[in-house]
Amino acid sequence: MKISIVGTGYVGLVAGACFANNGNNVICIDIDKEKIEILKKGITSIYEPGLNKMVLDNVVNGNLQFTTNIKLAVENSDIIFIAVGTPPSDDGSPDLRYVFTVAKDIGKYMNEYKVVVNKSTVPVGTSKNISEIIQNELRKRNSGIDFDVVSNPEFLREGNGIKDFMEPDRVIIGCADDRAKDIMTKLYLSIVLQDKIICMSNKGAEMAKYASNAMLATRISFINDISNLCDILGVNVEEVRRGMGSDKRIGDLFLNSGIGYGGSCFPKDVKALMEISNKNNYNMLLIEAVEEVNKNQKKIFIKKIIEYFKNFNQTLNGKIFAVWGLAFKGETDDMRESPAIVIINELLNSGAKIICYDPQAIKEAHKIFENKVGYGTDKYSILKDADALLILNEWKEFKEVDYNIVNLNLKNKVIFDGRNIYTLKDMIGKDFDYISMGREPIYNCRE
Ligand code: NAD
Numbered sequence: 001m002k003i004s005i006v007g008t009g010y011v012g013l014v015a016g017a018c019f020a021n022n023g024n025n026v027i028c029i030d031i032d033k034e035k036i037e038i039l040k041k042g043i044t045s046i047y048e049p050g051l052n053k054m055v056l057d058n059v060v061n062g063n064l065q066f067t068t069n070i071k072l073a074v075e076n077s078d079i080i081f082i083a084v085g086t087p088p089s090d091d092g093s094p095d096l097r098y099v100f101t102v103a104k105d106i107g108k109y110m111n112e113y114k115v116v117v118n119k120s121t122v123p124v125g126t127s128k129n130i131s132e133i134i135q136n137e138l139r140k141r142n143s144g145i146d147f148d149v150v151s152n153p154e155f156l157r158e159g160n161g162i163k164d165f166m167e168p169d170r171v172i173i174g175c176a177d178d179r180a181k182d183i184m185t186k187l188y189l190s191i192v193l194q195d196k197i198i199c200m201s202n203k204g205a206e207m208a209k210y211a212s213n214a215m216l217a218t219r220i221s222f223i224n225d226i227s228n229l230c231d232i233l234g235v236n237v238e239e240v241r242r243g244m245g246s247d248k249r250i251g252d253l254f255l256n257s258g259i260g261y262g263g264s265c266f267p268k269d270v271k272a273l274m275e276i277s278n279k280n281n282y283n284m285l286l287i288e289a290v291e292e293v294n295k296n297q298k299k300i301f302i303k304k305i306i307e308y309f310k311n312f313n314q315t316l317n318g319k320i321f322a323v324w325g326l327a328f329k330g331e332t333d334d335m336r337e338s339p340a341i342v343i344i345n346e347l348l349n350s351g352a353k354i355i356c357y358d359p360q361a362i363k364e365a366h367k368i369f370e371n372k373v374g375y376g377t378d379k380y381s382i383l384k385d386a387d388a389l390l391i392l393n394e395w396k397e398f399k400e401v402d403y404n405i406v407n408l409n410l411k412n413k414v415i416f417d418g419r420n421i422y423t424l425k426d427m428i429g430k431d432f433d434y435i436s437m438g439r440e441p442i443y444n445c446r447e
Contacts, residue, residue: 002024002079003025007120008030008039012028012083013055014162015083015165018166021057030068046334047332070106071105071109074106074109078114078183081152082116086098087264093276093279096122096126103134112145113146118151121268124203127149128149151174152171155169159330171188171197171198172198173199174200175202176201181199210272216261219253220254221290222255223438224257227437231300236439236440257420257437259418262338264336267337274288298342305321305347308414319387320354320387322389323344324358325419326356326361326364328340333363340393355382357375380405383406384409387412389416392419394419398421406432413433415432415435417435417437424439433446
């Protein structure tokens, strides 16, 4: 099928590469000229496992093209996806201007029937707005060309984008028209079986996306609340998770305690839901608490560091902290709303010095911290002379660690693990203290 995808970020690029890999003819469009020039050479602008090869293969075989020319893309495709950002405005509501700009361009250049598919996360009613904007543009040029607007929210996780896109739990197709529904079903049947395709109204699809992200964020805040009580009562939260998660009604996914969720989706979508409900004179009390608990987790982590050093009558002033993990989670380079930003800034404000390492996020970190922190090129070298190691995300390479090298390099022998990446059993008897979340501290060194 002839497809164009407007917005070549984490969602647009993964979707474009996957559709092209399945034999479709795909044009990816972005306003960022630099990004498009690099992509034309088959080099990806973001880190996503397996994406580089998939993009290169499909550029070479001609299935995948990149351009900044939206007119060309609209004219030459039957299905046009909108996959631009919907960042939060100052009041937390999603900024829809990028979506609406694209809708206007589509209306301007539409030359025959098109299926316009919105993949960006948007409030209920946005598909109707998109439809009106396109209609308005068509009216300006006295055109009666027919089109349909489909809401097709995306559920991929960064770091697992290709697998999630190619093996989704479900594909939601929100639309009122049978012709568009059939075209979308045909497209997705090259990826999933029919029973994974859920058709519904546009409004239902738009709300299902926010509700899904809010539910996942709720699970994380829920386990963090439990984890904080575990800390007080001396209970191991991992045991609680196992006990809870083995109940089929609950399951154990998204029940990892730590320093809270971040990234470009959960924080923004939780805030958006709150704002949308407030605007409609309804207070989502549960969602407000989810956000509050999440904010608090970073403070709890920092408090653990302060308390530890207080025991030696020391403050954080002048301390050197080695940080493993800057991106909002492992296996990605995305630092949007990363808990590491809040924690590092707080430590800097307390007079501490930071040297950090992340397998993929250093380039992004430079833009945020500039020269306020030091940067390392590997996980072990930054430990030299550090007063503690802080683990802020769960990259696989942090889990696979040589404890002897850690021990040899750390000046002061303590690890603060904000993601519980090691088991307590593994930490007993090591030559450093180990402080984690919702689990009793292990003092191997401290008296
Ligand atoms: P992103 O910021 O990575 O990419 C958006 C891209 O759109 C950028 O490259 C930007 O230059 C481009 N753009 C903006 N205006 C444009 C225009 N007028 N024409 C062409 N290109 C334009 O965003 P993302 O993370 O891919 O997210 C896109 C949407 O998908 C958001 O609504 C987000 O909430 C949702 N979503 C994201 C994820 C995720 O994991 N990142 C998962 C599911 C859903």
